[in-house]
Amino acid sequence: xxxxxxxxxxxxxxxxxxxxxxxxxxxxxxxxxxxxxxxxxxxxxxxxxxxxxxxxxxxxxxxxxxxxxxxxxxxxxxxxxxxxxxxxxxxxxxxxxxxxxxxxxxxxxxxxxxxxxxxxxxxxxxxxxxxxxxxxxxxxxxxx
Amino acid sequence: xxxxxxxxxxxxxxxxxxxxxxxxxxxxxxxxxxxxxxxxxxxxxxxxxxxxxxxxxxxxxxxxxxxxxxxxxxxxxxxxxxxxxxxxxxxxxxxxxxxxxxxxxxxxxxxxxxxxxxxxxxxxxxxxxxxxxxxxxxxxxxxxxxxxxxxxxxxxxxxxxxxxxxxxxxxxxxxxxxxxxxxxxxxxxxxxxx
Numbered sequence: 001x002x003x004x005x006x007x008x009x010x011x012x013x014x015x016x017x018x019x020x021x022x023x024x025x026x027x028x029x030x031x032x033x034x035x036x037x038x039x040x041x042x043x044x045x046x047x048x049x050x051x052x053x054x055x056x057x058x059x060x061x062x063x064x065x066x067x068x069x070x071x072x073x074x075x076x077x078x079x080x081x082x083x084x085x086x087x088x089x090x091x092x093x094x095x096x097x098x099x100x101x102x103x104x105x106x107x108x109x110x111x112x113x114x115x116x117x118x119x120x121x122x123x124x125x126x127x128x129x130x131x132x133x134x135x136x137x138x139x140x141x142x143x144x
Numbered sequence: 145x146x147x148x149x150x151x152x153x154x155x156x157x158x159x160x161x162x163x164x165x166x167x168x169x170x171x172x173x174x175x176x177x178x179x180x181x182x183x184x185x186x187x188x189x190x191x192x193x194x195x196x197x198x199x200x201x202x203x204x205x206x207x208x209x210x211x212x213x214x215x216x217x218x219x220x221x222x223x224x225x226x227x228x229x230x231x232x233x234x235x236x237x238x239x240x241x242x243x244x245x246x247x248x249x250x251x252x253x254x255x256x257x258x259x260x261x262x263x264x265x266x267x268x269x270x271x272x273x274x275x276x277x278x279x280x281x282x283x284x285x286x287x288x289x290x291x292x293x294x295x296x297x298x299x300x301x302x303x304x305x306x307x308x309x310x311x312x313x314x315x316x317x318x319x320x321x322x323x324x325x326x327x328x329x330x331x332x333x334x335x336x337x338x
Contacts, residue, residue, distance in 0.1 A: 031163075080164070090162060091263065092210015129164025132213075 002060065002105045004083055012041050012065045015058060021067060022050065028079045029101075034110040034122040036103050039065065040079060060105040080128050087115050088132040098133055148269055148323060149211065150257040151182075152240070159187065159201060159222075160213040166190060167219055168197055175239055175258070175268060176203075177300040182266040185214065187222070199224050209262045239305065244273055244292070246309040252279040255305065256289065268294055270326065271305075279315060290315050291322040293329070 004027055012021045022043035028051070030037040039052045052067055059066040087095040096116030103110045113120045113133070126134040151173040158166040168187040176183035187197040205221035206214060216222075242255045253273035261267045273279070275288040292307060293314050299306040314329065316322045 085164075088160060088164070088213055088215075089210070090215055091208040092157075092160070092213040092215045094212040127161070127163035129161065129166070131158060131160050131166035132164045134160070134162050134164045134215075 001102050001111060002062075004101045004103070006062070007039075007060075007065075010064055012039065012052065012067055014069055015066050016069070021052075024065065025049070026079070026081060026083070027103075029082050029110060029128060031125065031127055034125055036108040036110070054108045080130055082113070082128060082133065085128065086132045087117070087120075088134050089137045090126060090134055091137050093137075095135065147211070147262050148259040148319070149209070149262045150259055150272065152257045154185075154209075154214070158190075158213050159185070159216055161216055161218050161221075162207065163218065165219070167216070167222060168199075168201075170201075170214060171196055172238070173258075173260075174200075177239070180268045180294060182209075182260060182268070197222075203266050206264075206266070208264055209260075209266060211262065239271075239300070241303075242300070243304045244271065245304055245306050246312065247306055248309050250278055250309075252276055252292075252307075252312070253288075253290075259291070270294055270322065271307075275315075279312065280317075288317070290317045291319060293322075293326050 007024050007027060010024045012024060013019065014021060022041040025040045025042050027036045028038045028040060029035065036054050038054055039057070041050055041052065042048070043050050056068050057065055058068050082101055083098055086097050089095055098113055098115050100114045101110055102112045102114070110122045112122070113125065120135060124135045126136055154170050154173055157170045159168045159170065160166050168190060170185045171188045172186040174183045174186065175181070182203045184203055185201040187199060187201060188194060189197055199222045201214070201216065201222055205216055207217050208215045239255050239258050243251060244253050244255060245251050253275040255271050256274050257272040258268060259270040259272065261269050270291050270293045273290055273292055275290045280288040280290055292311055294307065314322070314325055316325065
C-alpha cells in the first residue's frame with residue numbers, strides 16, 4: 001500500500017542509465033474502477049508539467065518510480081486533484097475535505113480515501129470533478 | 145426527517161453533478177404554487193461576472209437538494225429555455241415580498257422567505273413573514289419575524305397569498321419549535337386520516 005502524500009516529490013527515473021526525468025507532482029485518478037491512471041510530474045528547471053500513464057511504469061517503490069524507456073512523458077491531460085478536494089454526499093451535504101488516499105502500487109487501485117471526517121472505502125465514492133468528490137450517503141460512517 | 149431550508153439561502157448554492165462537477169449556481173427559485181412545491185431553479189454562471197444563464201433546472205431533474213449543493217445526475221439535467229420564458233416564470237413563481245392574507249380577508253404580513261423541505265420532495269412547508277400587528281401583538285417598535293405553516297390548500301392570487309385563518313395558531317418566531325409543532329400537526333392529521 002502506498003499513500004498519495006508519500007509519492008509526491010519522489011524522483012521518476014528511467015532504468016539502466018538512471019536518467020532522472022523529473023519528480024512527482026501528483027496522481028490522476030479515474031472512477032469506475034477507482035484507480036490511479038497517470039502520474040503528473042514536473043520536468044527540468046522550469047518545472048514544465050508532463051504526464052506518464054501508470055501502465056508505463058515498471059515499478060513503483062518507496063523511494064522512486066521507474067519508467068519503461070519507451071513510455072516517455074506525454075502532454076498534460078485534464079486532471080482533478082483528489083487531495084484537498086471537498087467531499088460532498090449525494091444529498092448535497094459537505095463532509096470535510098480529502099487529506100490523503102491509499103492505493104496499491106501493483107494494481108493501482110485506490111484502497112481508501114482519508115478525509116477530515118474519517119476514512120472512506122472506494123465503494124462509497126461516486127465521482128470526482130472540479131467542484132468536489134461525491135460520495136454515497138452511508139449510515140455507519142461517522143468516525144469524526 | 146428532512147430539514148427545512150429557506151429559499152433565500154438557496155441562492156448561490158452550486159449545482160453539482162454526481163460526477164463532482166459544478167455546472168452553475170442557483171439564482172432564483174420558481175414555485176409551482178398550485179402543487180405547493182418547487183418548479184425549477186433559474187441559474188447563473190459560475191464566475192463572478194457571468195450573468196444569468198439561458199437555461200434552467202426543472203425540479204424533476206434534481207437528484208437531491210442539500211444544505212451545501214443542489215445535486216443533479218449529470219449535465220443533461222439543465223434545460224435550455226428562451227430568456228423571455230425565464231423572466232416570465234421568475235416573475236410568476238416569485239413569492240418573496242407577496243402580501244399574506246388569511247381566508248377571512250385580513251392582511252397579516254408580507255413574505256420574507258419560503259421554507260422548503262430539503263431532500264427529494266421539494267415541498268413548500270412554511271413561510272417566514274414580516275408580521276403585521278394584527279398577527280403578533282407586542283411592542284410597535286419591535287420588528288416581528290414569524291413562521292407560519294403553509295395551509296393544506298395554498299392559494300396564490302397575483303401578488304397575494306392566502307393562508308387559512310387557523311394557521312395563525314401555529315405562528316411562532318422560533319424555527320426549531322416551529323418544526324416540532326408542524327411535525328405534531330402532521331402526525332395528528334395522519335391519525336385522523338387513518
